[in-house]
Amino acid sequence: MSKIYFYIGSADLMITTGDPPHRCHVRATFDVCRWIDETRQEAETDGSFIATFVVTEDGALWIADRRSEHVQCARGGNILSAGEMAFAVDRGTVRVAEVSNQSTGYCPEGESWEAVDSVLSKTGMDYPPGFTNTFTFRRCPRCKTTNIVKENSFVCGYCGNDLPTVWNFS
Numbered sequence: 001m002s003k004i005y006f007y008i009g010s011a012d013l014m015i016t017t018g019d020p021p022h023r024c025h026v027r028a029t030f031d032v033c034r035w036i037d038e039t040r041q042e043a044e045t046d047g048s049f050i051a052t053f054v055v056t057e058d059g060a061l062w063i064a065d066r067r068s069e070h071v072q073c074a075r076g077g078n079i080l081s082a083g084e085m086a087f088a089v090d091r092g093t094v095r096v097a098e099v100s101n102q103s104t105g106y107c108p109e110g111e112s113w114e115a116v117d118s119v120l121s122k123t124g125m126d127y128p129p130g131f132t133n134t135f136t137f138r139r140c141p142r143c144k145t146t147n148i149v150k151e152n153s154f155v156c157g158y159c160g161n162d163l164p165t166v167w168n169f170s
């Protein structure tokens with residue numbers, strides 16, 4: 001059983017006026033190619049394409065433009081993992097080159113890789129054996145700010161208070 005993460009970011013971002021941003025359900029290589037074409041994604045300088053991704057509570061992988069908020073990509077729902085994914089495309093084959101758990105809206109743990117692994121294994125795409133960039137999130141018990149822990153320094157970057165060593169957003 002994968003852990004379920006609830007949205008903990010700003011409520012403002014949950015409110016969508018008009019149509020929510022386009023998102024694409026990824027079941028196979030073809031879906032990624034279609035998304036790149038249909039949304040006219042521009043390649044990074046290394047030729048890869050970067051997307052925002054979520055794995056929703058039902059285990060489905062969704063991607064959206066990297067400027068999209070994760071909560072909008074998840075349509076306000078709960079997730080099993082979230083972050084950024086970089087796709088390397090070469091003559092019709094797509095490989096997941098990089099994956100991170102960078103989502104300050106959900107703050108998923110490194111262990112959420114299990115859900116990413118599970119859904120990517122069904123797509124036929126090659127992908128890394130784990131997050132290529134793992135973020136550690138903590139909420140400051142004093143000022144309530146969401147921190148990204150850097151270099152194992154569990155100190156709030158805003159008020160200097162100590163941060164707990166265990167994940168604390170539940």
Ligand SMILES: [Zn+2]
Binds near residue numbers: 141143159160161
């Ligand atoms: Zn603080």
